[in-house]
Amino acid sequence: MSTLATTVDGLKFANPFVIGSGPPGTNAKVINRAFKEGWGGVIAKTISLDASKVVNVGPRYAKLMAGDGKEVIGWENIELISDRKFETWLDEFKEIKDAHPSGILIASIMEEFNKDAWCEIVERCQNAGVDAFELNFSCPHGLPERKMGAAMGQDPAILEEVCQWVRSVSKIPVWAKMTPNVTHIEEPTAASLRAGCHGVSAINTIRSVMGVNLETLRPEPTVEGYTTPGGYSSKAVKPIALRMVMEIAQLIRRDFPGRTLSGLGGVETGADAAQFILLGSDTVQVCTGVMKFGYGMVKQLCDELLAFMEAKGFETLDDFKGHSLQYFTTHAELVRMQTARKAAEAAAKESAMVRNDAEWDGDDFVKQSDALARKAAG
Numbered sequence: 001m002s003t004l005a006t007t008v009d010g011l012k013f014a015n016p017f018v019i020g021s022g023p024p025g026t027n028a029k030v031i032n033r034a035f036k037e038g039w040g041g042v043i044a045k046t047i048s049l050d051a052s053k054v055v056n057v058g059p060r061y062a063k064l065m066a067g068d069g070k071e072v073i074g075w076e077n078i079e080l081i082s083d084r085k086f087e088t089w090l091d092e093f094k095e096i097k098d099a100h101p102s103g104i105l106i107a108s109i110m111e112e113f114n115k116d117a118w119c120e121i122v123e124r125c126q127n128a129g130v131d132a133f134e135l136n137f138s139c140p141h142g143l144p145e146r147k148m149g150a151a152m153g154q155d156p157a158i159l160e161e162v163c164q165w166v167r168s169v170s171k172i173p174v175w176a177k178m179t180p181n182v183t184h185i186e187e188p189t190a191a192s193l194r195a196g197c198h199g200v201s202a203i204n205t206i207r208s209v210m211g212v213n214l215e216t217l218r219p220e221p222t223v224e225g226y227t228t229p230g231g232y233s234s235k236a237v238k239p240i241a242l243r244m245v246m247e248i249a250q251l252i253r254r255d256f257p258g259r260t261l262s263g264l265g266g267v268e269t270g271a272d273a274a275q276f277i278l279l280g281s282d283t284v285q286v287c288t289g290v291m292k293f294g295y296g297m298v299k300q301l302c303d304e305l306l307a308f309m310e311a312k313g314f315e316t317l318d319d320f321k322g323h324s325l326q327y328f329t330t331h332a333e334l335v336r337m338q339t340a341r342k343a344a345e346a347a348a349k350e351s352a353m354v355r356n357d358a359e360w361d362g363d364d365f366v367k368q369s370d371a372l373a374r375k376a377a378g
C-alpha cells in the first residue's frame with residue numbers, strides 16, 4: 001500500500017503537505033486547527049524581532065477572476081510580515097508544540113542586514129521549540145525598502161552571508177525561501193546551499209500589478225487612491241513555479257545532492273502536488289489555496305495524491321520524486337530528435353512501399369492474394 005509519510009532533513013512529516021507562510025499560519029489558534037485537520041507541517045507567518053515597524057494597510061488583496069467571475073485564478077497581496085509581538089509568537093510556538101508534538105512547525109523569519117539580529121531571532125525561536133526555519137528572502141513589497149525580503153534574495157552575496165550567520169547558530173534544519181523576481185533562480189539558490197542551508201523553498205509571490213479600475217482610473221488594490229506593486233500567487237502562477245522548481249531541482253541534483261526542495265505556487269489539488277514532486281520537490285506547500293478552500297482541503301489533497309500513486313504503482317514519494325526531470329532538454333535537441341524521427345518514419349514508409357510492391361509479381365496471382373488475406377487476418 002502507498003504511503004504519504006516522508007522524512008525530509010530528518011523531520012518526520014505524516015504527509016508532504018505544508019501550509020505556506022502567510023495568513024493561514026497567522027497565530028496559534030489557526031495553526032492548531034491546521035494540525036487537527038491533518039497538515040504534515042505548518043510554516044507560520046513570517047516574523048521579525050520588532051513588530052512595531054510593520055504597519056499593514058487595507059484593502060491589501062486583489063483577485064483575478066475567471067469562469068464568468070466565479071473562480072479565483074490569481075491573487076495579489078500587498079500584505080507585510082506579521083505585526084504581532086515577537087514574544088507572543090515565542091509563547092505560541094511552545095503552546096503549538098505542546099498541543100501537536102508530531103506536527104512539523106516551521107518558523108519563517110526575516111531581519112535587516114544585521115548579524116546580531118539574525119542570530120538573536122534564530123536562537124530565541126529554536127529555544128521555543130520550533131522544528132525548522134524558513135528564511136524569508138523573498139517578500140517582494142514593503143520590506144525591500146528596509147533592505148529585507150526580496151532585496152536580500154536578489155543579491156546572492158548578501159544572501160550567502162546571512163545564511164552563514166544563521167547556520168553559525170542554528171541547530172535545526174534551515175530552508176531559504178527564494179524569490180521568483182530574479183532572472184536566474186539558480187544563483188541565489190546556490191548561494192544559500194553553499195552557505196550550508198539544508199534546503200530551499202520556491203516560489204514566493206511574483207511582483208505584479210493586478211489591474212486598473214476603468215471607472216476610477218486607479219490601479220488596484222487602491223489604498224487612499226494609490227497602490228504599490230504587490231505579490232502574485234494562486235493557480236495562475238503554477239506554470240512559473242514549476243519551471244523554477246525544475247531549475248532548482250536540476251541544480252540540486254548536479255551540485256548539491258542530498259539537499260531538499262519545498263515546492264509551492266498555485267497548488268490546489270493532489271494532481272498539482274504530484275507535478276511538483278515529479279519535478280523534484282520533497283514537500284509541497286499551499287498558501288492561497290487554503291485562503292480559497294479552507295484547512296479541510298488537506299484531506300482531498302492526500303486522497304488525490306495517494307490515488308495517483310496507487311494508479312502508477314508508486315509506494316513512496318521517493319519512488320517518483322524528480323522522475324520527470326529527465327524529460328527536459330534544449331530546444332536544439334528537440335529539433336534534432338524530431339528531425340531524426342521524421343527521417344526514420346519516411347525511410348520506413350519507403351521500404352514498406354518497396355515491400356508491398358515486391359509482393360506482386362503476377363507469377364502466381366491467386367497464391368499471392370491468398371497470402372495477403374492471411375496476413376490481414378493474422
Ligand SMILES: Cc1cc2nc3c(=O)[nH]c(=O)nc-3n(C[C@H](O)[C@H](O)[C@H](O)COP(=O)(O)O)c2cc1C
Nearest residue numbers: 020021022046077203204233234265266286287288
Ligand atoms: C496574503 C499573502 C500573504 C503572504 N505572506 C507571506 C509571508 O508572510 N511570508 C512568506 O514567506 N510568504 C508569504 N506569502 C507567500 C506564500 O507563502 C507563497 O509563497 C505564495 O503565495 C505562492 O504560493 P500559493 O500560490 O500557494 O499562495 C504570502 C502570500 C499571500 C497570498
